[in-house]
Amino acid sequence: MRERALLSFPLIMFILILPFLWSGLGRDPQELPSALIDQPFPDFSLTDLEDAELTRGLDDIKGKVMLVNVWATWCFACSLEHEMLNELASRGVPIVGLNYKDDRRSANRWLTERGNPYSFNIFDQRGSLGMDLGVYGAPETYLIDADSIVRHRRAGVLDKDIWENEFSKRYETLISSSNEL
Amino acid sequence: MNCDAMKIVSARAIFRSMMIWICCELAFGQSPLIDFSEESLRHRYEKLILELRCPKCQNQNLADSNSPISVDLRRQIHSLLEEGKGDEEIKDYLVARYSKFILYRPVLDRTTWFLWLAPFILILFASAAALIVQRKHEAGSDDFKVENLPISEQDKDRLNRLLSRKDQTF
Numbered sequence: 001m002r003e004r005a006l007l008s009f010p011l012i013m014f015i016l017i018l019p020f021l022w023s024g025l026g027r028d029p030q031e032l033p034s035a036l037i038d039q040p041f042p043d044f045s046l047t048d049l050e051d052a053e054l055t056r057g058l059d060d061i062k063g064k065v066m067l068v069n070v071w072a073t074w075c076f077a078c079s080l081e082h083e084m085l086n087e088l089a090s091r092g093v094p095i096v097g098l099n100y101k102d103d104r105r106s107a108n109r110w111l112t113e114r115g116n117p118y119s120f121n122i123f124d125q126r127g128s129l130g131m132d133l134g135v136y137g138a139p140e141t142y143l144i145d146a147d148s149i150v151r152h153r154r155a156g157v158l159d160k161d162i163w164e165n166e167f168s169k170r171y172e173t174l175i176s177s178s179n180e181l
Numbered sequence: 182m183n184c185d186a187m188k189i190v191s192a193r194a195i196f197r198s199m200m201i202w203i204c205c206e207l208a209f210g211q212s213p214l215i216d217f218s219e220e221s222l223r224h225r226y227e228k229l230i231l232e233l234r235c236p237k238c239q240n241q242n243l244a245d246s247n248s249p250i251s252v253d254l255r256r257q258i259h260s261l262l263e264e265g266k267g268d269e270e271i272k273d274y275l276v277a278r279y280s281k282f283i284l285y286r287p288v289l290d291r292t293t294w295f296l297w298l299a300p301f302i303l304i305l306f307a308s309a310a311a312l313i314v315q316r317k318h319e320a321g322s323d324d325f326k327v328e329n330l331p332i333s334e335q336d337k338d339r340l341n342r343l344l345s346r347k348d349q350t351f
Binding site (some may be wrong): 107135 | 248
């Protein structure tokens with residue numbers, strides 16, 4: 001009988017490990033934990049995409065719950081989510097663009113051609129703010145609160161499902177809590 | 182010149198030009214692309230980019246990867262080193278931005294202790310199992326003693342005789 005128990009030890013171990021293996025199956029390995037959740041948005045001083053004379057800083061994104069969307073014209077996935085961003089903007093969701101390692105002229109042309117969902121765009125040609133944010137590819141979308149604390153981050157395309165499952169509720173909660181103050 | 186000699190000459194020419202090419206590769210191909218103010222910084226740089234993971238390509242380190250983000254991160258590590266930052270400071274800088282994922286050598290903490298301890302736990306289990314098996318083997322199980330076997334006395338005698346020859350080679 002004890003021999004039996006010993007022999008079934010590997011099987012028991014396997015069954016114990018099974019839940020971990022199972023949960024790993026459904027996970028997207030591209031999705032990294034963000035180091036910035038519940039941390040303040042990093043300070044920056046960069047020019048505006050449309051107006052090279054204008055300097056944008058942390059003060060420009062304070063005071064309102066908003067999305068910060070990292071995009072570039074070289075990024076194919078960004079063109080996929082652009083419609084969604086346009087729709088969110090038309091519903092009144094404030095979106096600030098972070099134009100990441102891009103060319104100013106082609107970025108502005110992109111906005112004229114596809115519509116401009118952004119309140120304004122930060123032009124981060126060298127990717128310095130991107131590095132402080134931990135951006136490792138475009139598109140990425142951050143939800144920040146009125147004190148410019150990062151509340152949620154999505155690396156990858158923001159589509160309807162992801163808005164509804166990940167952002168919508170958090171956004172509404174942040175809006176209502178900032179209205180109470 | 183006959184045909185064979187021509188062949189030898191051209192083979193030599195090819196061999197020579199290949200040798201020259203290989204030497205050129207060795208001489209110029211390895212030229213450092215990044216300048217450091219001190220040679221010791223280069224050693225630290227090379228060690229760091231081997232130990233840090235590319236956040237985009239995931240199964241490559243920064244040294245191996247040519248993705249844009251790796252190029253940026255290598256440049257950033259280079260300038261941090263030149264600023265006089267320590268290795269731990271540089272790692273902390275990157276962890277603050279890209280999370281602990283970026284470390285190929287995970288730190289021992291609440292989420293990773295099991296990973297670090299698992300090999301030792303497994304060794305413990307394995308040696309315990311080995312010990313138990315060894316003990317059993319030495320003691321010999323009663324079930325397998327010759328007098329307890331369900332066979333005739335004659336067979337038992339034969340078996341004992343065979344078993345007593347166990348030190349001989351069969």
